[in-house]
Amino acid sequence: MTKRTFLWRGLLVITLIGAFLSLKPLSSQAKSVNLYQEDKKTKTLTWGVKADTNLFGLMNIKNSRIEGFDVDMAKALTQQIYGKNAKAKFIQVTADTKIPLLKNGNLDAVIAVMTITPERAKIVDFSQPYFAAGQSLLVKKGSAIQNVKDLNGKTVLAVKGTTTEADIKKVAPQAKVLQYGDYAQAFVALQSGQGQAMAADNGILYGLAKENQNYRVTGGTFTAAPYGIAVNKGQKDLLNHIDQALVELKENGTYAKIANKWFGDVAGFDYKEASK
Structure with missing residues (x-):
């Protein structure tokens, strides 16, 4: 072991000990x-x-x-x-x-x-x-969709691993739900016209609407979270x-x-x- 390696290891140990001691109980x-x-x-x-x-x-x-x-x-x-x-x-x-x-x-x-x-x-x-917070809808400005009940006969985009599909089906049983791996993928699908609305937590949708001025959040929340x-x-x-x-x-x-x-x-x- 070289002197430089020894010193480096010593400094590493001291740093780790310091970090450990800085933690609260x-x-x-x-x-x-x-x-x-x-x-x-x-x-x-x-x-x-x-x-x-x-x-x-x-x-x-x-x-x-x-x-x-x-x-x-x-x-x-x-x-x-x-x-x-x-x-x-x-x-x-x-x-x-x-x-x-x-x-x-x-x-x-x-x-x-x-x-x-x-x-x-x-x-x-x-x-x-x-x-x-709660699930809401993101639609393109000018869309006729005002709330979750308007989704019957429409295609809605959601994210896998969430309860969105089940929640929508309770209110709009004739809606078709397409699920994607994450929110970015679902939004890209909305932009490309693969669905008429995207459903997700309203906080997430507000962030998307903030960055994309041609879209708006609508319908309030249809779940409570x-x-x-x-x-x-x-x-x-x-x-x-x-x-x-x-x-x-x-x-x-x-x-x-x-x-x-x-x-x-x-x-x-x-x-x-x-x-x-």
Whole structure:
């Protein structure tokens, strides 16, 4: 082993040890700490956010910052809870890492287009819904399709592995559903005329409509899958303050300001639908 190799390995070990020591306590220890009181000392809340979801949490390559509705809501909630000088700290999460990082204690809360489900509620605690997500329809501007009932006799594009086909068939049994591997493929199929509408979560469709001005979201939501803020089990104090802050942000107009900032120019965006 050369001297250079020895030094490199030594630095690697030190780096790994440092990274390990910087982690917050494991979940069993994190549960015993009142995060609301601990964060009150520093006036800082650590949030898990997505960095790959347009309008909600997306990395801005120009400034290397995550930006979106969820990010702005996290900042507003932090200041509503701890005061105008409070700071929100952000850690990027994915669908696979958001709950493990929360359970491990590396996050105080997760606001990351996270649907409230009974299965997840067994593992984490959810706030009241902060965005009334659900399946909706994306159509070309000028389309006669106004809601899911208009899909009878039409071809609808969806994504494999979702409940979209079953949900549509309940309301429009004569609709034909074509399924694709991901949302990008389904949208390309819509653009090429392989169907008259695309069905998916309204948050995803808002992002597509934002980037493609010839399309609009229509019909409200025909399923209910609201997004909630997740905290670790045993953190009722923090959860209660988040819920109270959500109410206050809606009452003082901050929620509407943030929603209109990100969705106001999206064709088909319904503020009343999103905020209910």
